[in-house]
Amino acid sequence: MTDPEFKHIAIIGIGLLGSSIAHAVKAYGGASKVSMWDVSDKVRKCAAQVVPGQVCETAVEAVTGADCVFLCTPVGVLQEVTAEIADALADGAVLTDVGSVKAKAAADMAAACPAHVHLIPGHPIAGTEKSGPEAGFASLFQDAWHILTPLKAESEPYADAVQRLSAFWMRLGARVETMDVDRHDRVLAITSHLPHLIAYNIVSTAYDMESVEKGEVVKYSAGGFRDFTRIAASDPTMWRDVFLTNKDAVLATRGRVSEDLAALQRAIRWGDGETLMQEFSRARGIRKAIIDAGLDTAEADFGRRQIDPDPEE
Amino acid sequence: MTDPEFKHIAIIGIGLLGSSIAHAVKAYGGASKVSMWDVSDKVRKCAAQVVPGQVCETAVEAVTGADCVFLCTPVGVLQEVTAEIADALADGAVLTDVGSVKAKAAADMAAACPAHVHLIPGHPIAGTEKSGPEAGFASLFQDAWHILTPLKAESEPYADAVQRLSAFWMRLGARVETMDVDRHDRVLAITSHLPHLIAYNIVSTAYDMESVEKGEVVKYSAGGFRDFTRIAASDPTMWRDVFLTNKDAVLATRGRVSEDLAALQRAIRWGDGETLMQEFSRARGIRKAIIDAGLDTAEADFGRRQIDPDPEE
Numbered sequence: 001m002t003d004p005e006f007k008h009i010a011i012i013g014i015g016l017l018g019s020s021i022a023h024a025v026k027a028y029g030g031a032s033k034v035s036m037w038d039v040s041d042k043v044r045k046c047a048a049q050v051v052p053g054q055v056c057e058t059a060v061e062a063v064t065g066a067d068c069v070f071l072c073t074p075v076g077v078l079q080e081v082t083a084e085i086a087d088a089l090a091d092g093a094v095l096t097d098v099g100s101v102k103a104k105a106a107a108d109m110a111a112a113c114p115a116h117v118h119l120i121p122g123h124p125i126a127g128t129e130k131s132g133p134e135a136g137f138a139s140l141f142q143d144a145w146h147i148l149t150p151l152k153a154e155s156e157p158y159a160d161a162v163q164r165l166s167a168f169w170m171r172l173g174a175r176v177e178t179m180d181v182d183r184h185d186r187v188l189a190i191t192s193h194l195p196h197l198i199a200y201n202i203v204s205t206a207y208d209m210e211s212v213e214k215g216e217v218v219k220y221s222a223g224g225f226r227d228f229t230r231i232a233a234s235d236p237t238m239w240r241d242v243f244l245t246n247k248d249a250v251l252a253t254r255g256r257v258s259e260d261l262a263a264l265q266r267a268i269r270w271g272d273g274e275t276l277m278q279e280f281s282r283a284r285g286i287r288k289a290i291i292d293a294g295l296d297t298a299e300a301d302f303g304r305r306q307i308d309p310d311p312e313e
Numbered sequence: 314m315t316d317p318e319f320k321h322i323a324i325i326g327i328g329l330l331g332s333s334i335a336h337a338v339k340a341y342g343g344a345s346k347v348s349m350w351d352v353s354d355k356v357r358k359c360a361a362q363v364v365p366g367q368v369c370e371t372a373v374e375a376v377t378g379a380d381c382v383f384l385c386t387p388v389g390v391l392q393e394v395t396a397e398i399a400d401a402l403a404d405g406a407v408l409t410d411v412g413s414v415k416a417k418a419a420a421d422m423a424a425a426c427p428a429h430v431h432l433i434p435g436h437p438i439a440g441t442e443k444s445g446p447e448a449g450f451a452s453l454f455q456d457a458w459h460i461l462t463p464l465k466a467e468s469e470p471y472a473d474a475v476q477r478l479s480a481f482w483m484r485l486g487a488r489v490e491t492m493d494v495d496r497h498d499r500v501l502a503i504t505s506h507l508p509h510l511i512a513y514n515i516v517s518t519a520y521d522m523e524s525v526e527k528g529e530v531v532k533y534s535a536g537g538f539r540d541f542t543r544i545a546a547s548d549p550t551m552w553r554d555v556f557l558t559n560k561d562a563v564l565a566t567r568g569r570v571s572e573d574l575a576a577l578q579r580a581i582r583w584g585d586g587e588t589l590m591q592e593f594s595r596a597r598g599i600r601k602a603i604i605d606a607g608l609d610t611a612e613a614d615f616g617r618r619q620i621d622p623d624p625e626e
Contacts, residue, residue, distance in 0.1 A: 190522060194515065201577055201592075221608055221609075223504045225508050226608065239589075240593060243589060260514055260518045283517060283520075284546050286520060295539065296534075
């Protein structure tokens with residue numbers, strides 16, 4: 001294994017992502033020491049059992065001596081957490097996060113981050129519907145994209161810090177991309193935030209339908225609904241903060257989707273099968289591109305689902 | 314293996330479902346002979362290579378002598394197909410389908426079905442985003458629900474036919490439920506039809522966003538969008554017919570979902586985090602029920618995704 005990019009990393013917030021970073025470092029390297037802290041006693045106790053690394057009693061204790069700090073908390077508390085650890089951050093240390101919204105995250109962290117610290121906001125496009133320290137695993141970041149949104153700082157030490165952080169994530173299996181925060185938030189609004197909002201929306205509506213029993217919704221969920229429940233099972237706190245902090249991009253995108261949906265509804269109401277065919281057929285192109293890019297295991301899952309009870313065939 | 318429920322089944326339409334029935338019968342029994350036909354030469358040629366059973370040149374040839382006929386065509390052509398085979402249907406034969414909309418399917422088949430044939434509309438809540446004769450596999454119906462919507466016919470031979478058809482599907486691994494057509498269409502509107510409409514809608518909108526490159530949508534699809542593309546990859550013709558034939562239930566359900574989404578949007582616009590938390594938290598209940606009912610393999614898939622590169626741990 002090549003030399004680790006960091007001597008000592010600190011993880012603040014030991015949820016799915018925080019605990020997965022700790023597992024991944026144990027598995028693939030990247031740092032010689034891992035210390036961590038979570039605001040919840042329950043999470044800290046659990047992490048001490050299942051997450052590799054040293055669980056500390058305070059955030060300050062966890063980040064003391066660290067040359068890279070990962071904030072893995074909900075976006076809404078990033079400024080508060082940064083302020084709490086600011087005085088304990090080492091000279092030249094890297095401060096990064098894993099928040100799903102970058103404009104607000106970058107601004108909040110910058111507001112409390114000392115000048116002698118290299119702030120490099122980041123976002124791994126990886127996750128599952130599970131949350132908590134028990135949900136983490138080492139291979140979460142394998143082949144996933146990791147977006148870094150570096151500040152407009154041109155100094156050489158900063159460029160070197162970005163370089164080291166990129167190498168760290170690549171070591172964990174990620175493909176690293178850099179872009180500015182606004183572009184990130186616009187892209188993620190359509191590829192992640194809105195899909196989650198719609199999933200929460202449909203599951204929640206189904207929950208309230210008088211004309212359909214919940215039992216039926218569950219029983220017949222294989223028709224498509226089930227996939228929405230998987231998305232909608234994601235951490236509510238995290239997603240609340242995502243929507244509150246990426247409000248403009250989400251609402252703008254929602255407007256576009258709503259406009260297009262109105263057209264589909266109209267086609268249904270007026271029995272315009274041609275329009276429906278056109279719209280439905282286009283979807284396969286994007287699907288194929290995702291499969292070709294190796295960004296979905298559906299092919300493999302599909303294969304796994306095939307049981308051949310007739311081996312000689 | 315117990316005696317097959319049918320001597321000779323005929324499959325009209327050799328897509329994912331039609332070919333899967335043929336594979337399942339070869340694997341688990343249920344009929345001694347399987348004949349099939351598809352309107353497409355290309356599909357018939359392909360089926361002759363990959364689907365177990367006899368591929369015929371005409372629908373009439375395929376159903377002649379069959380004591381159970383499965384119509385696996387898009388819902389839109391059920392009446393036409395039923396009329397085409399009507400004179401060739403054997404006395405006391407069972408005629409069923411696999412259409413995702415039952416009121417229209419039942420009415421269309423009934424309009425052309427001879428009196429001496431037992432019409433029993435049906436719908437397997439099973440499928441993948443794949444289509445065509447190569448997509449079928451024997452285990453598709455394992456643990457999936459199969460809904461039968463029997464007519465209000467009280468005759469003993471009819472009751473016996475429903476009994477045999479149920480036994481056939483259970484032999485293929487399905488759990489069988491009966492309900493009336495309107496209830497089916499209302500339940501499926503929320504558990505299947507609307508989720509597909511929304512998925513097609515979001516994927517199609519993403520395709521048109523000027524502010525985001527298609528490449529970015531593909532790259533960062535793991536954030537949630539990817540699951541929508543999987544749903545939206547389903548057969549466009551089949552889904553066009555679903556929306557055109559279950560128009561009322563789909564538009565009514567869409568109204569409810571739209572109303573609830575407006576409330577979520579408003580909460581986002583006004584920064585009402587409490588409302589978002591409440592709505593997002595409820596979704597987990599339904600998710601848990603689906604997992605508990607063994608209706609999703611996400612747990613298993615999740616497990617499979619965990620690679621432990623450190624075995625001694």
